[in-house]
Amino acid sequence: MQVDWTTTGGAGRPAPGGFPHDALLYDSTEQLVALAAPFLRAGLAEGDAAVVATRPDTAAALREALDDDPRLQVVERHAVYRPRTPEAITTFRRLAEQCTAAGAGRVRVVGEADYGRTERDWLEWERYESVINRALSGWNLWGLCAFDTRQLPDPVLESAGRTHSRLVTADGRVPSPSYTDPAAYLRTLPIPDEPLERTPPRLAAADVRDFIGLRHAVAAELAGVPAGADLVDDFLLAVDEMASNAVRHGLPPVSLRLWTGADRIVCTITDGGPGWDDPFAGYGPAHGSDLSRGGMGLWLARQLCDHVDIAGGDHHPGGETVSVRLTTFLR
Incomplete structure (x- = not known):
């Protein structure tokens, strides 16, 4: 089943505005490109800005899949996903302002955060992924977050379904059955021991x-x-x-x-x-x-x-x- 990435009508397709927040769990670069490249391509066709903030190898594969389209913006991921998560929120808001001021209908982002190496780091980014459902609401962004199942730890992969309202798979863009209201989810997260x-x-x-x-x-x-x-x-x-x-x-x-x-x-x-x-x-x-x-x-x-x-x-x-x-x- 091919995902319909347009934004005009149809069940499950977000209207302009708001903050659709999708998760894509992948186990190969080919799988990621097969699902994410159409998302970016459809956005460019509709007049959206298309941004990639991923690992260099992932970014290169997506750029190639879009035939090096000059409209595709590839950003070094650590310039977006800064070590302190409120800075990442500010960066995305600024990106939305800049792109919409330049005439983009919406900003589509394929993002791949660096979750770090410790449980403390994982928890910080899990919190961030839930917070942005509210913090970026109304900023005319559409986030497609990529999760590499070969490298990321199980707690991070499990949190993807709870912090993203929809999952993108070969079967389509579907509601996440484990998605949890952000306020409720954030209250369940532990305070790390010091x-x-x-x-x-x-x-x-x-x-x-x-x-x-x-x-x-x-x-x-x-x-x-x-x-x-x-x-x-x-x-x-x-x-x-x-x-x-x-x-x-x-x-x-x-x-x-x-x-x-x-x-x-x-x-x-x-x-x-x-x-x-x-x-x-x-x-x-x-x-x-x-x-x-x-x-x-x-x-x-x-x-x-x-x-x-x-x-x-x-x-x-x-x-x-x-x-x-x-x-x-x-x-």
Whole structure:
């Protein structure tokens, strides 16, 4: 059965606008090209922009299948799927703005994220794949995400069906039977363990009130960390933002703990509540494009740190507290 990749009428074919988010699980380059090339070709025929952000070998095969069509945009995947997932969201939004401003009807993307090598990395990208169902809704994008079943671990492959509303196979473009509402799915994801938290912190501050003094104390502890000044400054800014958020929006007491390890620095900021239940927080400014209204603290922290984990509500049975954990790897 050949997939109908047009956007005009017909069951299962998305209308312009929104964010169709499809998954293609493949076990050979030939299989990927057979399903993805028609998606791109149909888009070009309809006046859509066609973008490929995959491994170089995959991109080369798709370019060849489209006869080196100059309209096909091949982007180095790490320029799109940046290490910090909110940056990838921003990149796709910018891409949509640029292409539609140039007259494209929709931007079709064949994407292939680098899921990394650790369970911690996998979890971050699984979260991203669910978040973008909402974060990219209305941005006139159509994503076809490729998953290589020969190389990706089972948890990542299993998550593909839960984070993509449709699957693309030789039998057609069909609803994913395991697709889960993003908010519900995100709430099921675990908060990764951090072994450093089981060791004495390098710095512990209780009942934080003096932000200037706190920043100086954190900076002093990080002065000997073998990392570039920009990395440390970014981490300090994220700590500032989260401590300020805790005081403004949480309840006292606000506390901070800081750890330094051989390969990373970790800081947790905790306040007295009243709990947390927004799994999409920090993947964009809280008030959208109106930056004058603030609400950028957590969004900035997610871009300044490698990982931001939020525990609150159900993660703290018996107590109403919120804890934000910031992690940055030393490079």
